[in-house]
Amino acid sequence: MARKYAENGSTHAVYSSLGAQKGICTIEPENFKAVYSTHFNDWERPKYRAAAARPFMGPGIFTSDGPAWSHARAMLRPQFERQNLEANFPVLERHVEFLFQAIGEPGWDGWTRVLNLQDVFYRFSMDSSTEFLFGTSAGSQSASLQTPGAGGDLLRPTPMMNFESAFGKVAKHVSVRLKLGKWYWMWDNLEYRRACRDMYAMTDPFIASAFKNRSQDHKTSKAPTIIDALIASGASHDFIRNQCMHLIIAGLETTAALLCWTFAQLELRPDVVTTLRREIIATFGTEECPTQQFTFEKLKSCNYLQWTLLEVLRLYPALPVNARVAVRNTVLPVGGGPDGRGPIAVKKGARVALGTYLTQRDEKWWGKDAGVFMPERWEGRRKGGWEFVPFSRGPQVCVGQQYSLNQASYVVARMMQRYELFEQLVPAGLVSGGEGKGRQDNLKKGWKTVFTPRDGVRMRLKVAGCGVTNCGEG
Numbered sequence: 373m374a375r376k377y378a379e380n381g382s383t384h385a386v387y388s389s390l391g392a393q394k395g396i397c398t399i400e401p402e403n404f405k406a407v408y409s410t411h412f413n414d415w416e417r418p419k420y421r422a423a424a425a426r427p428f429m430g431p432g433i434f435t436s437d438g439p440a441w442s443h444a445r446a447m448l449r450p451q452f453e454r455q456n457l458e459a460n461f462p463v464l465e466r467h468v469e470f471l472f473q474a475i476g477e478p479g480w481d482g483w484t485r486v487l488n489l490q491d492v493f494y495r496f497s498m499d500s501s502t503e504f505l506f507g508t509s510a511g512s513q514s515a516s517l518q519t520p521g522a523g524g525d526l527l528r529p530t531p532m533m534n535f536e537s538a539f540g541k542v543a544k545h546v547s548v549r550l551k552l553g554k555w556y557w558m559w560d561n562l563e564y565r566r567a568c569r570d571m572y573a574m575t576d577p578f579i580a581s582a583f584k585n586r587s588q589d590h591k592t593s594k595a596p597t598i599i600d601a602l603i604a605s606g607a608s609h610d611f612i613r614n615q616c617m618h619l620i621i622a623g624l625e626t627t628a629a630l631l632c633w634t635f636a637q638l639e640l641r642p643d644v645v646t647t648l649r650r651e652i653i654a655t656f657g658t659e660e661c662p663t664q665q666f667t668f669e670k671l672k673s674c675n676y677l678q679w680t681l682l683e684v685l686r687l688y689p690a691l692p693v694n695a696r697v698a699v700r701n702t703v704l705p706v707g708g709g710p711d712g713r714g715p716i717a718v719k720k721g722a723r724v725a726l727g728t729y730l731t732q733r734d735e736k737w738w739g740k741d742a743g744v745f746m747p748e749r750w751e752g753r754r755k756g757g758w759e760f761v762p763f764s765r766g767p768q769v770c771v772g773q774q775y776s777l778n779q780a781s782y783v784v785a786r787m788m789q790r791y792e793l794f795e796q797l798v799p800a801g802l803v804s805g806g807e808g809k810g811r812q813d814n815l816k817k818g819w820k821t822v823f824t825p826r827d828g829v830r831m832r833l834k835v836a837g838c839g840v841t842n843c844g845e846g
């Protein structure tokens with residue numbers, strides 16, 4: 373892809389065999405700004421996106437434009453306000469406890485077994501986001517901890533116990549359909565249709581019961597969920613179901629992928645782990661001797677933690693290429709004229725591909741070391757530049773941005789309190805921590821519904837202090 377831009381310029385048109393302009397490919401931040409913000413009304417999402425996601429998702433925030441989009445956005449935005457994120461910390465902690473259980477106890481030397489953190493983060497994200505949405509967790513972490521013959525609460529069937537399997541199938545099919553673009557209809561089968569039905573069968577009862585509770589004016593001790601809030605604003609059952617599915621598809625794998633890429637990098641960079649641990653322990657204390665409660669503000673004030681996540685989002689944006697279609701004849705500010713620096717005309721119906729991944733790695737904006745993972749580069753750097761758009765920008769900026777960053781910050785901080793080293797087990801004869809034959813590449817790129825490590829993120833983890841209390845030490 374980088375070669376295509378090197379040969380044809382940072383903004384270039386693509387033509388059909390009959391010579392008509394089919395679309396524009398761009399990695400120019402000025403053009404991102406025009407599409408996402410200053411000329412927002414000249415653009416819409418490609419229609420195939422909504423069609424490819426059907427029947428799993430009906431019309432909703434992630435695939436709509438115009439009045440339908442602004443209505444959905446106005447209804448959902450308040451659910452992601454600060455007070456709701458603050459209220460969500462106990463839920464996060466409960467799921468982090470499950471995550472630690474899934475990682476397992478360390479051996480005599482303080483090291484855990486080797487495991488695939490991708491599975492653990494994926495389940496964490498699934499459980500915490502379903503609880504945030506429906507008030508009931510998918511419980512995939514506790515289900516995965518069940519061993520045959522184990523007794524107790526963990527074996528009790530839960531209303532969401534098939535969520536992981538159904539969502540896994542839905543995500544697999546939707547990602548193929550999205551990749552096929554306007555040819556999405558070629559990928560359809562019974563497994564996909566059944567998984568969609570299973571998803572509704574699991575989630576519809578939550579919506580129905582929230583309606584029932586409301587009509588009976590039944591007060592429960594549970595905190596209101598997004599569904600309760602949508603009902604209170606007059607939304608219908610179908611509208612709520614659709615928005616819930618949109619939030620699941622938009623939010624679940626994105627946060628899991630952010631955590632995966634972060635730990636894939638941390639495993640290679642013990643120096644970053646040391647700095648991160650120092651900051652987290654100075655702010656919140658150790659696990660044994662906590663000094664402060666976690667809050668949204670305090671996590672935000674941990675600069676190095678925030679820089680680390682920004683740096684991961686820079687190198688591994690969940691959506692490496694975004695797309696829009698011109699709804700009228702319009703212009704992009706950069707890409708035309710003899711030197712390619714003047715405006716370029718775009719025909720109504722032409723599609724623009726916005727190359728987030730390449731822009732966020734372009735030496736022009738990030739310097740010679742653009743490809744290097746370096747959280748320190750964010751020190752004093754303005755976040756508002758259009759060369760950094762992992763959550764998109766403008767009116768359709770990701771509605772879950774703060775929710776996701778808060779969730780990821782919390783997981784990283786708790787992991788830093790508990791673990792001090794991350795390491796891949798290297799076959800005998802190879803240097804520990806070095807790249808070599810036989811060592812899995814945790815940074816190999818792959819695709820689910822979002823950009824994610826292809827072969828998982830395998831490593832073992834060393835518990836901090838190995839049973840020795842280390843209050844206040846980094």
Ligand code: HEM
Nearest residue numbers: 434622623626627630690691762763764768770771772776
């Ligand atoms: C690392 C985490 C995340 C990343 C990188 C990310 C990225 C993005 C991007 C690039 C878009 C723009 C899509 C477009 O232009 O068509 C977007 C939109 C959106 N995201 Fe996220 N997202 C993340 C997490 C979440 C979470 C956790 C949720 C919800 C629980 C969420 C909900 C949404 C929704 C509803 C939209 C559509 C907003 C609108 O059109 O008004 N995202 N996200």
